[in-house]
Amino acid sequence: MTLSISLTVNGTVQAVALEDPRVTLLDLLRERLHLTGTKKGCDRGQCGACTVLLDGRRTNACLVLAAAQDGASVTTIEGLAEGGQLHPVQQAFIDHDALQCGFCTPGQIMSAIGLLAEGQAGDDPERVREGMSGNLCRCGAYAGITEAVLDAQARLAAREDAA
């Protein structure tokens, strides 16, 4: 039996036909919608490589059944840049060399955006480190990641002040 759900992906409402109830949100994005920027590192919520924003909250897409997300809104790494302009977190990751192999990077960036939206970390590097510790980076780019998150927060705050 095919299940039909409505999913808003990166701002676009899509009707998604699911012929299989076992499909995770991650596999839906990667293998059916071909949004492969979101990565699979462990498939059990341990590494954070598949982090997306689900209804605005950072979420491990591998732990979410797609069938249960009728009406939900998903933002992936592909949905951040606007008109070719990188999101401040994306730009900060480049500027601070907050990546090496790049495989965990989409998840790190989505997690960073989620963390900033949560407003819990402030400009305290220790809290940023703690708040980003659900996203593993085997290359060891953590120093740059922390710097990038702090820098992006400052850029976003400046943008809000200007607005």
Place this chain on the structure above:
Amino acid sequence: MSDPIPGIAAPAHLRQGSSIGQPLTRRDGPLKVTGQARYAADNHPPGMLFAVLATSGIARGRVLGLDVAAAKAHPGVVEVMTPANRPPLAGDPDAKDSPFMFRLDALQNDAVRYPQQPIAVVIAETLEAATEGAALLAPRYAAEPPRVGLDGAAAFVPAAVGVGSPASFAQGEVEAGLAAAPRRMEAVYETPAQYHNAMEPHAIVAAWDGERLTLDTPSQGMAMAQARFAALFGIRPEDIHIRSPFLGGGFGSKGLANGPQVLGILAARLVGRPVKLVLRREQMYGPVGHRAPTRQTIRMGADAAGGFTAIASHTLTATSSFDDFIEAAADVAHTLYATPALHTSHEAVRLDTGTPMFMRAPGEAPGSIALESAVDEMAFACGMDPLAFRLRNYAEVEPASGKPFSSKALRECYAEGAARFGWAGRPLQPRQMRDEAGLLVGWGMGTATFPAMMMAGHARATLRADGSGLVETGAHDMGQGAWTALAQVAADGMGLPLDRLEFRSGTSDLPDAGIAGGSAHMATVSSAIHGAGGAVIDRLAALATGDERSPLFGAGNAGVVAREGRLHRRDDEARSESYAAILSRAGLAGLEAMGQGAADPAAQKAFAMHAHGAVFVEVKVDPDFGQIRATRVVGAFAAGRVINPRMVRSQYYGGMTWGVSFALHEHAVTDRRSGRIMNADLAEYHLPVNADVPSLEAILVAEQDPHVNPLGIKGVGEIAITGTAGAVANAVWHATGVRVRRFPIGLEALIGA
């Protein structure tokens, strides 16, 4: 603006550029931060099926039966590949023709020789169906008792360690040196099995077109993989096209062709459609290599002034039941400290595990944490500061070979690192310092070392009619920054600004760039690129200086310099001509040349070549609960010429993080009854998270090396694990007074101490 290369014999012409040495951001950064960088598993050719491995739940024995019918009955399952229906191979996956060739498991029989060994492949229309099908196979086994742990089998002396090194080395009178020494230490250090755990699981998308094969698969050595697959499938290497533009981490585990890759190709052949096969995380704890455990017995003697009289280091390690990779942990003593007598030796046992493999700083990493711990223990026995003790035993020549070093700025590393860290005033006695919260504070240090190797690699440089350049080489970027740093070398090599240079890399149809391993890729491929660019400019200069219509006529090749897309007369910079104009007048559409990077045998015979460093670490330990945190890590490293300091610093941070992990976090735990790894996932196999490495600092110490290769580059990818791991261990001792010799150091070793 860079200078002519210091310390190198003057080239026939000079090339100058401003790219080398610049801290450029990653050229692949925009792709990676937008999700557009395409890794192997991101590919989805038309008609593609999904393959999922079924892997062994026992460590040793035979597969008696699989419920193939149940799997095939599952909706969406297309085929189940077992030894019974696996397409034939032209080559034997159990053949071993060289130390760089490892035996693979490709369903050649029903034997199980380690847990997580592939025993079948389920191929289906969807990933979900293939996954379910694999679970439905419900294998039945005839299990034999597993051989587990370093005491689990009889030790033997291997024929070679590492890649072809002798298993033992002896020089001087070790026993006499120990006997006569007023200060002695002897201790046993144990390091665990570790797994690479690149964030990107091993993956392959295989598509056959007749006898031609296209593969999307992460590879640190595309040409070697091409050759291996060609031999196994009986086709020509040039008919295999490998695309590996980005690796999601490698660390050695993607260096050589592996069994799951072969199974993906076989599955595609069996079903006649493209197939994607991606390992599940737990399946990375078997068929794709690991770092073997070691037990290292170190004995040292020192005279009254703290000078070594003898060093003896023996390593017991493990390999698989069916192949040899012997972790050469003891050999790190060959290069580090001056001693009149030195003995290193290795033994190994055969266990029911996958074959160990190169893992970031193989040999050096486990060897370094033990040796640096032992040095720290010896320094304390001599009543000396650990830095003063290391300086007292500074090796002016390589201890084992007696050769001079091609360059060695280790003294500068010690000095700059110690100053930055604030080492002076460290109390000799342990357990002397506390922070404001009452945590125990300790400071430790270690020396870092890694050989400066050269592999063999090639590159092609093309100068186009419009004066722009193209450099092509089948290099590999697993995060070290090859896309960026090699392009910088390429631009300077052709005397072009970076925006006039196109750099192609990452596929097997380009010139063979060798293997990205041994921290040798930058040095090797840069040499090839530099040579190729130089050969093109040579020809261009010959055209110009031999043509009386050129303002450069008569200058001679040595009389011109290539810069910013123009050749200039050295004696009169105002006289110059653009590359495009020279080609145009000569009626040429372009110029092309190859370059090669390889070791210089004469230089290797004359010099010992290594990068060096010094790492200083502060840890804080909870006196009640034993929790440990590495609160400050400062490393100073000297590794020859730095092409891109931003990328190099990131490599050092990565290595330092691995060093912290080696000392405090990661280890695989094997169940003695089943032989299975109990923590084969990313929650229980602890990798450092962001909060585990709060403060890293890397100092790039200036060093010029005229001997290692034309550009004076040493590798930086592995060295920072060494030194760091031991420094953390030594800091834990300094904080607590407890010397832990079994790694990683857990709080259980410190509670109540």
